[in-house]
Amino acid sequence: MESHLPKKGIFTASVLQNRKLGDKFYRITIELENKAKNVFSAAVPGQFVEIDVSRLALPPENHVPAQYADASQRNVILRRPFSFADIMVSDTSVVAEILYCVLGPATLRMKTLKTGDIVSLIGPLGNGFSIAEKKKTSILIAGGMGAPPLVHLSGLMKSQCKDMEIVVFVGAKSVSDLAFFDLKVDKLIKTKVSLGEFDKHKIKTHISTDDGSAGSKGFVTDVLKDWLLKNKPDAKETIMYACGPEAMLLASAALSSEFKIPCQVSLERRMACGTGLCQSCAVKCLNKDDGSTFYKLCCKDGPIFWSDEVVWE
Amino acid sequence: MGIEHKRIDLSINLGKASLKNPLMTASGTCGYVDELDDFLDINQLGGYITKSITIKPRLGNDVPRIVETDSGMLNAIGLANIGVEKFIKEKVPLMERYKTPFFVNIAGQIIDDYVAVADKLSQCIQIAGMELNISCPNVKQGGITFGTDPALVKQITCEVKKVIRDKMLIVKLTPNVTNISTIAKVAVDCGADALSLVNTFTAMVIDIETRKPVLSNRTGGLSGPAIKPIAIYLVNKVYNEVAKPAGIPLIGGGGVRTASDAIEFIIAGATAVTIGTATFANPDGAVKIIEGMKGYCTRHKFSSITSLTGALK
Numbered sequence: 063m064e065s066h067l068p069k070k071g072i073f074t075a076s077v078l079q080n081r082k083l084g085d086k087f088y089r090i091t092i093e094l095e096n097k098a099k100n101v102f103s104a105a106v107p108g109q110f111v112e113i114d115v116s117r118l119a120l121p122p123e124n125h126v127p128a129q130y131a132d133a134s135q136r137n138v139i140l141r142r143p144f145s146f147a148d149i150m151v152s153d154t155s156v157v158a159e160i161l162y163c164v165l166g167p168a169t170l171r172m173k174t175l176k177t178g179d180i181v182s183l184i185g186p187l188g189n190g191f192s193i194a195e196k197k198k199t200s201i202l203i204a205g206g207m208g209a210p211p212l213v214h215l216s217g218l219m220k221s222q223c224k225d226m227e228i229v230v231f232v233g234a235k236s237v238s239d240l241a242f243f244d245l246k247v248d249k250l251i252k253t254k255v256s257l258g259e260f261d262k263h264k265i266k267t268h269i270s271t272d273d274g275s276a277g278s279k280g281f282v283t284d285v286l287k288d289w290l291l292k293n294k295p296d297a298k299e300t301i302m303y304a305c306g307p308e309a310m311l312l313a314s315a316a317l318s319s320e321f322k323i324p325c326q327v328s329l330e331r332r333m334a335c336g337t338g339l340c341q342s343c344a345v346k347c348l349n350k351d352d353g354s355t356f357y358k359l360c361c362k363d364g365p366i367f368w369s370d371e372v373v374w375e
Numbered sequence: 376m377g378i379e380h381k382r383i384d385l386s387i388n389l390g391k392a393s394l395k396n397p398l399m400t401a402s403g404t405c406g407y408v409d410e411l412d413d414f415l416d417i418n419q420l421g422g423y424i425t426k427s428i429t430i431k432p433r434l435g436n437d438v439p440r441i442v443e444t445d446s447g448m449l450n451a452i453g454l455a456n457i458g459v460e461k462f463i464k465e466k467v468p469l470m471e472r473y474k475t476p477f478f479v480n481i482a483g484q485i486i487d488d489y490v491a492v493a494d495k496l497s498q499c500i501q502i503a504g505m506e507l508n509i510s511c512p513n514v515k516q517g518g519i520t521f522g523t524d525p526a527l528v529k530q531i532t533c534e535v536k537k538v539i540r541d542k543m544l545i546v547k548l549t550p551n552v553t554n555i556s557t558i559a560k561v562a563v564d565c566g567a568d569a570l571s572l573v574n575t576f577t578a579m580v581i582d583i584e585t586r587k588p589v590l591s592n593r594t595g596g597l598s599g600p601a602i603k604p605i606a607i608y609l610v611n612k613v614y615n616e617v618a619k620p621a622g623i624p625l626i627g628g629g630g631v632r633t634a635s636d637a638i639e640f641i642i643a644g645a646t647a648v649t650i651g652t653a654t655f656a657n658p659d660g661a662v663k664i665i666e667g668m669k670g671y672c673t674r675h676k677f678s679s680i681t682s683l684t685g686a687l688k
Contacts, residue, residue, distance in 0.1 A: 069413060070413050071413055071414065072414055072657070072658060072659050114656060114657075116656065136445050137445050137446045138443070139443065139446060139447065139448065139599055139600065139652070139656060140443050140448060140655060140656055141655075141656050184658065331438060332438065332439050332440070332441055332442065333441075334441050334443075334448060334450070334652075334655040335654070335655035335656075335658070337410070337413075337414075337658060338406065338410055339404060339405060339406050339410055339411075339654065339655060339658070340403075340404065340441065340450070340452070340655055341403075341426075341435060341440070341452045341455050342438070342439075342440040342441035342450065342452060343438070343440075344435060344436075344437075344438050344440060344455070346437075355434075356434060357434050357435060357455065
């Protein structure tokens with residue numbers, strides 16, 4: 063699976079746009095130049111970049127949300143990993159799109175990036191999802207901030223696998239936690255929600271929120287289970303892809319083994335480097351031959367794993 | 376100007392080894408052999424110190440293994456490594472691709488472990504020397520750190536020295552002691568060809584929401600810019616009290632990010648300098664430091680970097 067991956071490196075890119083979306087999200091688009099153009103045009107959904115935010119300024123004090131007042135006073139020395147929401151390749155340019163939330167001292171700095179600013183990035187990193195071209199049905203399961211790489215994946219699948227049925231399940235705590243660029247919510251009929259990214263590819267989406275503020279009420283994996291019971295997809299012709307909080311991935315892994323449908327999960331770990339040097343992002347995996355456990359690295363061997371190779375804790 | 380930039384001599388003698396410049400990678404931040412290949416030309420480095428190698432493979436600690444702090448980071452990786460057998464079989468031959476001298480960091484839980492690893496590695500012609508990581512707990516004596524007990528340092532250095540053949544022996548000192556010079560003196564008396572300092576400072580970060588330590592190991596080693604002034608002080612102390620009188624070179628490090636940081640260590644008394652945590656954020660940083668050192672020598676009219684060692688007024 064790794065032979066087709068582009069060779070990673072350290073590059074600079076210029077910011078095209080950095081905009082707030084809804085209450086919690088930001089979308090940044092960056093243009094890759096020179097050598098990075100070739101490298102990033104071959105990046106695979108699920109791969110990621112490490113962005114250097116250590117040199118960025120903080121927003122003015124009155125623009126720092128109260129809950130980050132403490133965090134804003136901390137220095138940042140390590141890069142932060144971000145997956146791609148899309149990579150747009152044209153004859154003249156290669157543009158990567160990243161979605162992020164403000165969660166601490168690094169992303170607080172990131173939101174101050176302006177058009178024309180130069181950022182340093184290391185990538186593309188990790189293995190990325192592997193598209194099962196011959197399967198009939200691909201099921202994508204996105205939880206909260208886990209959605210962006212699945213948007214990227216669905217776009218690529220739609221263009222590469224014309225006959226494949228793609229079904230998307232998107233869940234979040236509440237409507238404002240749905241990580242999308244183009245969220246259409248009918249306030250009167252809260253179940254009538256659609257996500258522009260998938261709409262434009264004509265991909266069917268099932269939306270759910272824990273509090274019922276958009277779509278159906280409940281966990282995304284419960285909605286998926288009902289769908290699996292009702293639609294009974296042929297397990298041999300079906301594959302699942304999941305990205306989201308670890309509890310959601312665990313539930314996806316359980317559905318994978320219950321319905322015998324293979325599932326790729328995108329994991330998240332604390333990383334110092336993203337390139338396999340620091341060994342901090344360990345993922346406990348199962349040796350199927352003798353039942354022993356060992357560690358893989360999320361940054362290098364992942365972040366995409368088969369759900370049945372991970373030891374869920 | 377007096378001295379031309381390109382005629383500055385950065386080469387140094389580190390005990391038995393000749394290095395083309397003073398910059399080395401610090402153990403545990405640069406992988407086994409070739410991991411930095413995507414980011415820099417390893418041949419440009421003065422020397423390369425590998426991650427810790429133990430007699431048996433080690434899986435390492437549970438996650439979280441790292442946490443960022445203000446201007447630093449804590450790690451408790453747990454010496455995850457493939458073990459000496461696999462290292463010799465798979466990694467040591469890769470060293471033949473490079474002209475840079477390789478030093479292998481060795482670790483253990485009992486003195487016999489260190490001796491066994493050193494004995495095996497001493498038979499590899501590709502290796503210039505070994506660095507003893509004595510910041511490990513000694514399981515035979517209730518987990519006391521080898522490097523904090525002069526009697527243990529004496530025993531471990533003497534025993535390893537016996538099996539190391541023509542290889543160079545570096546002892547890496549822990550700063551977590553009352554008087555680092557006492558330990559340094561013991562190591563030198565037992566035949567260490569060079570000393571490296573400092574290893575990380577034992578530290579803890581607490582999650583105040585859960586009131587638990589962030590790291591699964593509870594404590595970890597603090598590295599990064601936060602420790603640099605303490606490391607400079609300790610290098611200068613050991614230089615004055617032990618290294619200079621004995622004529623033994625020091626490898627200084629701790630929070631080195633820039634050429635000025637490296638120069639500061641050399642002025643304090645170091646012959647060579649390691650870059651560690653900074654490599655995580657900037658894997659090509661070492662090459663920039665080497666260039667910057669030349670610039671300093673040009674400005675201050677030092678035709679050779681060796682005359683700068685211990686030049687503190």
